[in-house]
Each structure stands twice: as C-alpha cells, then as structure tokens.
Amino acid sequence: MIYFYAAMAVAAWLFLVGVYGIVTSRNLIHLCLCLVVVQASTYVLLTAVGYRPGGIAPIFADVKQTDKAVDPVIQALMLTDIVVEATVVALLLALTVQIKKKTGTLNPDKVNLMRG
C-alpha cells in the first residue's frame, strides 16, 4: 500500500504546485504548462487507484486471463483524460497567441479589462 500513499502525496503536491504556478504566473504560456502539471495530478492519482500490487498489464495476448491484471477501466479513463489535456492546452495556446497579438503582452496581470 505504500505506493498508494506516495502517489496520493505526489498527486496533492502536483495539484498544489501547479495551482501555485498559475496564481503566480506572469506569462500565459508558463500558465498553460502549469495547468498541465495540475492535470498530471489526476494522472498520478488514477494510476495509483487502478494499480494492483503484483498485477500485470490488462493485455491478454500472451498470458491467460486468469492471471492477475490491473484495472483496465481506469486506464481507459486516463486515455480520455490525456486527450482532453492536449485539446484544452491547444485552445488555451490559441487564446494566448491572440492575446499577445492584441495587447503585446503575455502577462495575465497586465491585461485587464474586467476590473470591478
């Protein structure tokens, strides 16, 4: 079980450090990559949830099905999660590029139309 607690701690760390990066970010591209770190926290958590000690990958080409395997459901969820990550980052980067064009700065604190 020790791997699980370690993974949980890493997930919490990645979430908080990523959010810290977003809060303090002075560059929108940096901010996008911090968001990737936040999402990695869900990967780490899901990986640990799906893992079974001593389990093998859930691919039964060479092994009999009775062998102990890890959880394929969680892995399917993670595949979804990873694709979502790529697409969200693509959208954010497109916004970033346009913001740079319009305002000449990438600092999220300098562009600010929505005060009050």
Added chain:
Amino acid sequence: MWFPPLPVVIPLIVAASLVAIGAYLPRRVLDLVACATAASVFAICCHLVAASADQPIVYWFGGWRPEHRFALGICFVIDQAGAGLAALVSLLVLAAFLFSWQYFESVKSLYHALMLVFLAGMCGMCLTGDLFNLFVWFELMSASGVALCGYKSEEFGPLQGALNFAILNTLGAYLSLTGVAIVYASVGALNFAQASASLAAHDPGGWLVPIAFLFVISGFLVKAAAFPFHFWLADAHAVAPTPVCILFSGVMVELGLYAAARVYWSVFAIPLAAHSSVTGALFLTIGTLTVIVGGIECFSQRHLKRLLAFSTISHTGVMFLGVGLLSADGLGGTAIYLLGHGLVKGGLFICAGILLHRFRSVDEFELHGKGRELPWTGLLLLLGALGLAGMPPFATFFGEGQLADSARRHGLGWVSGVMMLSGILTSAAVLRIGGRIFLGWGLRRPFDSDEAPAIPMESETHGGHRNTPGTMWLPALALIAGAMAVALAPSVRIAALRAAHRMEDTRGVTDHVLLGTPMAAVPEVHIAPALGELWKPAVNVACAALLALAALFPRALGRARRAVVHAIERAIHPLRAMHTGRVGDYVAWFILGVGVYGAMLVFGYRR
C-alpha cells in the same frame, strides 16, 4: 427504444456533417439545418418528459445491462427533471439560432457546428447516469463554450473572457475528476446507482465521503458561479456573442447547479444522510453569499450584458438556497424558478443583443435616451425586470413561492428574505438601466468616478441597422411570454414537484437502475398557495423601483445624498475590489473556496 440517445447523438452527427460539407452550403441552409436540429431535439426531449412521467427511463448503452447487480456499461437515467431541463436547453438553443439568423454575416459552418456540439454536451449532462460520463459531457460543454466565447477573436475582450473561463473551468474539472477517482478508489464503481449502493453498503468512514463529494461538485460549483468561484462568469458573459450568452446565462450556469444536485441525490445522499444538515448548511451558505455578492455587483454595473451576467450569479444563489433545503418541495420550487429564470434571462440577453445591433453599444451612459426609438424592446426589458423580481404571472413568482413555503416549513424563514434581496437588487439594476436607455432619465455621465468597466464592444452585425429584424425580437417575445405562461397551468408546477420527488428518491432510483424494480408512486404533492404571497413581488418591485429612481436621480435625495452615496460606496467597494479581472486572483479564490467549504464539511461532520 429509439429516443433516449438521440438528444446527444443527433446534434453531434449533424455538427460533424456541417463541418464536412458546410462550406459548400449557402448560409440560409446552414441556419435551417441548425434550427431543425435544435427543434427536433426539443421535440424528442418533450417526448422523453412525457414518457418518463410514470417511471424513469433507464437506457444502457451498448446493451450492457447490469450483470449480477453490477453495472458494466454507461446508462442514461432519464427522469422528468433531466428531460425537462434538456428540453429547456434545446428550446434556448433554438432561440439562439433564430436570433443569430441575421448575425455573424461572415461565419461559415463552424459556428453552427460548435453550437450543436454545445447542445449535445448540455443534453448529455442532463440525462446521464454515470459519474465519468458526466465529466465527459461537462468537458465537452466547457470546450465548446470556450470556443464560442472567444468566437470574436479579433477583439480583446472575448479573448480575456474565454481565457478566464477556460482556466477556471478546467481547474474545476480536474478537481471533479479527482473526486471521481476517489469514489472509484473506494467502491470501484462509476455508475451513479452502483456507486450509491456500494457507498451505502461499505461506507469507508472518516471524512472520505464528504471530501469526495466536495471534490466532485467543485467543478460544477465553478460552472454554477457559486461564490467565490463566480468571477469568470461575468467576464465571459459580458463579452461572448449574444446568442451564446443566451445559452451561458439561460442554462449552462444552471446545469452546473443541476449536476451538483444530481450527484448529491444520485450518489451521496445515503452515505451523507446522517449529516444532511451540514450539507444543507453548505448549500445555504453558498447560496446566501452568491445572492448578495451577485446582486450588489449587478447593481453597480453599467455594461448591460455584464449586469445581466451578475444578475445570473445572484439568481443562481437563489437556486442554491432552494437546493440547500434538501427537500423535494424545495427542489421542485428550484425547478420552477430555474425554468422561469432561464426563459427570462434568455429574453433579456436578446434585448441586449438588439441594442447592440441597433446602436453598437450596450453601455448605460452611451445609450442614454437613445432607446426611445425602440419602445417595444424597452417594454420587453421592463417585463424581464418584473420577471427577475418574481412578479406574477412569471414562473419565478411560483418558484419563489414554493421555495419560501418549503423554507418556512423547515424553519428557515430567513431564506425567503435573501431570495427577495436578489429580486430587488437585480430588477432594480435592470429598471435603472432601462430607465436611462429607454426613457432618457437620469444623468448622462457616471455619477461616481470609480465606475464599473465599460468594455468596448464591436457590433456583431453588419448592414442596415434601421430596423430590428423579426428573427431578433420574436424569440425575445416568445421567451418572455413563455416565462409568463409556463407556470400558470398548475399541471406544470405539479409535474415539477413530482419530478423533484423522483429525483430525491435515491434508494428507489438505485433499485430501479440496478434491478429494474419499479419505483414507488410519488406521494401527493403540495403546491404552495400562491396568492397569499402576492405582497412579496409588490414589495420587491416597489423597492426595486425606488432604488432605481434613487440611482437615476441622486440629487432628489437632497442633503442625504452625500451620506447615502458614501455609505453605498463603502459597502460596494470591497466587493468591486475583489473582482480584479486577473486570472491569478480568481484561481487563488477558487482554492480558498474549496478549502473553506471543505473545512466546513470536515468540521461539521465531526459532530
């Protein structure tokens, strides 16, 4: 059994086809196809509402029915609450398509495709019965929402609005996914019914369940613009194209609330039952704070769309209060209120769109008196303001009456006072801006130099602006008239209450989904007497009108003016200062909100 998957699948396939061949089709054909799709989804949802009147429809995708009581696949659990909300969604999408008939002259098929995918995501959220599937539709809705929000990417405002929207919602979604992972880690199930049954049978103990609950709903709270997760909403709604605003304010925000309520009653109600007062207190706290902050911010805006966005925040607070009563009649009242609010708000945003079309601005001071040319739009705006105030015969009146009645019976009479505050502040704001624009009352310049942002807007239309096309004012009229007509028939109110009873019957739904046991009959529902509450809207409107007049004619206050203005500014300033427009601040507030609400749950559960 044809119909259950179609509200999601039809728009998706049509969207894909529009992207493939849309470039070769004339604009009108695109509009027609999009409208026809939204209309057919509306018809299907209405059919589903009727078909699920007796028992909820359970639809297993791929035919994976539960084996040995275990749900392998994904299911839709369609009850009247979900199907009704999906019907409202498709109706508003139809209105948005009609409104955009004259809009975006240069667009190709991408706009229609994005709107249809948005529709599919929202319908999927309404109907699903699976935690991860809910997350998938939530993400689909967010991704298409961001793209639509930033649609006018040649301006800066939409870019910043879309950026704040995307970052906050993505963070919320990751936290939701963390919650889903925690649920899966403890019971190994993703299906609502399965997770609920397993959590009830094997409660992992400790604070696990409340924390998982908070994580799961935090993404939905962001979407629902609960305080302090609400900042993104005003930014995004103020700048999104008008047809998109109709959907954002009319239903997307409410869908966040719906998802939180759905997850609570479908999964967590039984394991959290022993501490339902804590959960109720959480929702009531969120609701109260959201009503007050949204209302005050709403009143201090000068940009009509942004003002309406803050009013949405305030009204979501009312709905949070309704959910926080954690009772079937409270939930039913919320449903009626949601229906009325969605329609009224859609109509009001269309009015803002008409102003933008005619005058290329939605700024209170720029448009001073210009609205005299548009008496009918002004009348619609007035009606909308009355609808926000909860005036009969608007559905908001009946919803609020039901909520107040339910609150009184739970010994929470103060809740109706908070709800009145929301009605007063938001309708006062709309009346004030309407008086200034359509009657030319009041000052031409902001009285207070520390004014709210006047976000530069560009017109969304080209060509002649001498008249308002029928495709613009007809949807507005229809929506506002619909908000008046819909709850007049007691059968609608009874249906809403019955739907709420069904939604709340966790055990019955669980058995119905996993074993196919028919659900028990709904008990006799209690419609709150409406006429005895008539003084409330009267007080609301009177206070709102006074407040609006005072804001329009501050000099009439005479000597007291300085003191009054001073006091109001002191009250408003901290709230305004909170809303810095910087995404880093918003994210900090998000984390603080999750932490504080989590602490509330943890300390509450120890008792």
Added chain:
Amino acid sequence: MIGMQLAILAIVAAAGGAVVFTRKPGEQVVGASFFGLMLALMFFIFQAPDVALSQLVIGAVALPLMVLLAIAKTRSTQMRQDHEREQPRKPEREHGRHGPDEGRFSPPDEERPPADVRQPPGRPREAR
C-alpha cells in the same frame, strides 16, 4: 518493483515542480517534455502501456511542439511590436467613445503603478 515505483513517483514530483518553477517558457518546454516522458515511464511501471504510449506521443511530443510553436509566434509578434514602437503607429481601432477606459490596456514593458491601487474606500469621491 516497489523501489522503482517510489523512485519514479519522486522523479515525477520533482519534474512537476521544476516545470512550475522554471519561469522562462523556452526552458520550461524542455522541462515539460521531460515531465511528460517521466509520466509515460510512470504509466509503464504501473502496468499501463496503453496510457504510456498516449502520454509519450501527446505529453512528450505533441504538446511541447504546440507550445514551442506558440512561443515562436509570440516572439515574432514581440519583434513586430518592438519594431512598430520605434515608429509612431496608428491606433488599431477607435476606442474613443470609451474615453476613460483606454488606459486599461497597459502597453508592454511600460512601468506603471499596479492598476488596482485605487482610491481607498473611506474618502469622499465628490471631492475629486
């Protein structure tokens, strides 16, 4: 096995921190790519080869590539804007009717007091 698992988790944690604390996007991309690679390795060690392959192609290749392109684009925009600042240029769009709000777009690199230093609440506004 357990040692490997703990080691890769530690590496992932460290790499994630490095991504956040590298403030220059150009260098950060390298870190992010490494981070993606380590996540893929973690998936592999935890018996998730399908996920590892996805993470490898997306997290370690496609995503850093997009970020690199975005950086290149913003650099070229910066060059153009620097170029234009040397010569006076016409405003792109009329903001005139919004008078007081033009200042909300802070030009780049120009040091100005933070926009949120506002009038403290206690002072009467009319005096100004």
Added chain:
Amino acid sequence: MRHPGRMGIFFTGAAAVAALYALSAIRLPGPEDVRGEYMRIINGECVTFRHVTDAVTAVNFDFRGFDTLGEEFILFVSVMGTLVLLRQTDAKPGAWAPDALSPGRAVGASDALRVWILAMTGPTVLFGIYTVIHGQLTPGGGFQGGVILATAPLLLYLAESFDVFRRITSHRYLEIVEAVGAGAYGVIGLLALFRGREFMANIFHLGKGGNDINLFSGGTIPVINAAVGIEVTAGFVLLLYAFLQEMLERKEAGS
C-alpha cells in the same frame, strides 16, 4: 488586490486543500473485494465475449464506448475552436516569411540530413498505421497511432518546406476527413438502433468460435478504432497546421 493579498488567499486555501487530500488518503483505498469487481468482470469477459486481447481497448470502444464518443467530440470541438480562434481560413501560398520556409534549409542542414529526415517519414507512417490497427491486440490504438501519424507531415516540413506540408495537408480536405472520422463513430453507434439494439451495441460479427482473435475480430471495435485513428490524425495535423501557419504568417512576422 495586491500581490501579497493574493498569496495569502492562495496559501490559506492550499493548506486546507492539502489537508483534504490527506484526510481522504487515510481511508483509501477501499476494501479490495468491493472495488475490484468492475475490473474482474471486464478482465474476465473481454477475450471470451469480445474477441479482443487488449482490455483497455475493449473498455474504450465497447463497454464504455459512449464516453469515448464524447471524448472524440471534445477533440473535434477543440480543433474547430483552435481554428476559429486562430482564424486559419484563407491564407494564400507565398505569404510565408522566406527564412521560415524550412528549418532544415534555414539552419543550413546538409542535404544528407534532410534526406534522412525525409526517409524517416515512411517508417513513421508505417509505425502509426501499425499502432492504429493493432489497437485491440496490443497497446496502442486510434488515439496513439493517430498522433504518431500526425507527426509524419511535420517531418516533411522540417526537411522540405511549409509549402510541401501545406500541399499534402490541404486544410479543407483535412477538415472533411476529421469530420468524417468523428461522424462515423456516431453513425456506427446509430446502426445498432436500426438493428433494434441499443445505441453503440456491438452488432458486427465478433469472430468465429471462442478463440478467434485477429485484426478484424471484435465486431465494431476495430471499425470504431479506425474511425478514431482517422479523426485523431486529421485533428492533430490541423492543430499543428494552425500553429505552424500562425507562426509563419508573414504579415505578422514584421519582415
């Protein structure tokens, strides 16, 4: 709000959230017999009942195929959204900054190196196709193979020029391919309705006997997998295309 205020808010919240993580961790994971059931059923059934050896693919395209439909469209809508945001619609050839035409040429790479990069394109395509079509047997599938395939045109750009990249990846054509890939998924799901089954039911021939597992066994699984592969390939090429074109736009490059 000044910066210190923001950090105060953040650290207060972060401490509480960290505590929430810790409090939930001490009760996790739950009892093995409860949470292992889903996994046991799927691992037990995917070979016998679905004729595929990769359980993850079986979950993705069959047991929980409806999730994957939504996910497909998340990708679809994000690509469309990126195109909308970057407004890549009507750029003409010749509008690129000359030095950006080919990084290979720009840095003065030798012909041998460029030929080598070009030669890599073939194996990349082969490997991508292999990954896609073996999705149900070995790790991989439409998503992974699709992204690999999408990097092949990029190699052409690196070695040759953006015009070559553009010529083989016509924007209009790619959009159609992407839409067809995404729409095909929904249509395959709909086919089951016409057969009187539930949406997304696996109505195609699964395979002969109990142990017939090959590239075409699994009924709808390989078909959906291929559709996903097509959509992901086109989607990621479009994304790369949009960002590349954005980077190379001469008008903006200030030359």
